[in-house]
Amino acid sequence: MQKIKAALLGYGTVGQGIQEVIHQYQERFRLLLGKEVEIAAVLVQNPAKQRDLPENVLVTTDFEEIITLPDLNVVLEAIVGEEPALTYLRRSLNKGIHVITANKMMFARHARELLETARENKVHIGFEATTAGGTPIIRTIDQLLQVNRVEKVEAILNGTSNYILTAMNDRFIDFDTALTEAQEKGYAEADPTHDIDGTDAFNKLMILSQLIYGEQPDWLNVRKTGINSLTEADIQHAKQENKKYKHIGVIKKEGNTIIAEVSPVLLSSTHPLHHIDGVDNALAITSDIVGTITLTGPGAGKLPTASAMVEDLVQIFQKEHAEFYEKISEKHAAV
Numbered sequence: 130m131q132k133i134k135a136a137l138l139g140y141g142t143v144g145q146g147i148q149e150v151i152h153q154y155q156e157r158f159r160l161l162l163g164k165e166v167e168i169a170a171v172l173v174q175n176p177a178k179q180r181d182l183p184e185n186v187l188v189t190t191d192f193e194e195i196i197t198l199p200d201l202n203v204v205l206e207a208i209v210g211e212e213p214a215l216t217y218l219r220r221s222l223n224k225g226i227h228v229i230t231a232n233k234m235m236f237a238r239h240a241r242e243l244l245e246t247a248r249e250n251k252v253h254i255g256f257e258a259t260t261a262g263g264t265p266i267i268r269t270i271d272q273l274l275q276v277n278r279v280e281k282v283e284a285i286l287n288g289t290s291n292y293i294l295t296a297m298n299d300r301f302i303d304f305d306t307a308l309t310e311a312q313e314k315g316y317a318e319a320d321p322t323h324d325i326d327g328t329d330a331f332n333k334l335m336i337l338s339q340l341i342y343g344e345q346p347d348w349l350n351v352r353k354t355g356i357n358s359l360t361e362a363d364i365q366h367a368k369q370e371n372k373k374y375k376h377i378g379v380i381k382k383e384g385n386t387i388i389a390e391v392s393p394v395l396l397s398s399t400h401p402l403h404h405i406d407g408v409d410n411a412l413a414i415t416s417d418i419v420g421t422i423t424l425t426g427p428g429a430g431k432l433p434t435a436s437a438m439v440e441d442l443v444q445i446f447q448k449e450h451a452e453f454y455e456k457i458s459e460k461h462a463a464v
């Protein structure tokens with residue numbers, strides 16, 4: 130059986146999820162692609178940590194050992210921060226290796242360059258996992274709304290802040306108690322600043338902008354307000370009026386200008402995002418033909434994020450397969 134040779138950058142929550150899913154779902158890959166997927170190498174930072182990996186998997190802290198692996202087909206990236214992730218992905222694409230990333234912080238800033246580099250090198254870059262985790266928003270917009278023009282997206286893009294707002298609303302607890310609870314349950318990052326100040330939602334909104342409009346607004350013109358500006362009294366007052374505060378990212382175009390904002394918004398009970406509670410993410414996409422579609426699902430976590438990445442993988446290799454046969458039939462038609 131032929132194999133797709135993959136390298137994993139990062140073996141934390143997401144990396145381990147990818148390894149687990151790839152190991153468990155070989156039968157699906159055989160059926161869908163006619164090939165198995167082999168994780169040949171894993172890049173980590175701390176060589177002293179114990180890793181639960183098969184013996185034949187190369188575990189290294191040196192990216193040179195990854196990029197020089199013979200016949201490497203795809204790099205799945207799940208490390209943290211802009212660098213060295215960006216450099217690693219650039220080098221992979223330039224070497225003709227497909228890339229799949231979960232790194233929203235890096236991708237928000239460098240999506241344009243990486244998409245262009247992928248195009249130039251005739252390879253693909255999958256980024257479903259960067260936005261709303263396991264909820265397939267990227268593919269919905271990119272492939273299922275091709276004739277429709279997306280006019281506006283309103284979205285809950287951070288599970289931690291949604292959890293906190295839900296807890297404050299439903300159980301009358303204060304912001305700090307709700308945040309501590311989210312951390313204890315493993316929903317919030319050890320440093321939750323970017324969850325609650327809107328930076329994480331902002332990054333995802335910029336990725337959506339790149340996808341929908343092919344560009345991003347000037348970051349300095351995007352207003353970003355966190356949920357820490359809300360008090361218990363604000364939330365309870367809203368509840369009395371049958372309304373809820375939700376942390377909403379909005380993106381739309383007015384004329385040629387992209388308007389984007391992340392802020393707490395008071396929603397009436399008829400709004401499609403009013404009932405999205407707990408750690409879920411949700412996106413209300415308004416398009417010119419279909420109207421408003423709402424997608425809801427897990428916005429983070431080991432398996433949902435790994436799910437998005439392996440779905441990207443299958444799609445990339447199905448595309449590669451189709452492109453290969455297209456070339457062959459063109460060649461036959463020419464002779």
Ligand SMILES: NC(=O)c1ccc[n+]([C@@H]2O[C@H](COP(=O)([O-])OP(=O)(O)OC[C@H]3O[C@@H](n4cnc5c(N)ncnc54)[C@H](OP(=O)(O)O)[C@@H]3O)[C@@H](O)[C@H]2O)c1
Binds near residue numbers: 142173262
């Ligand atoms: N967790 C989620 O639910 C989720 C959801 C969507 C997207 N993401 C994104 O996915 C990425 C990974 O998240 P995570 O939660 O899996 O993080 P994590 O648990 O902290 O794991 C990060 C992994 O990357 C490795 N790493 C970090 N810096 C590195 C470097 N410079 N060189 C080589 N390896 C390095 C770490 O190595 P060591 O093991 O040696 O420390 C670790 O294995 C992040 O960009 C995050 O924003 C996460």
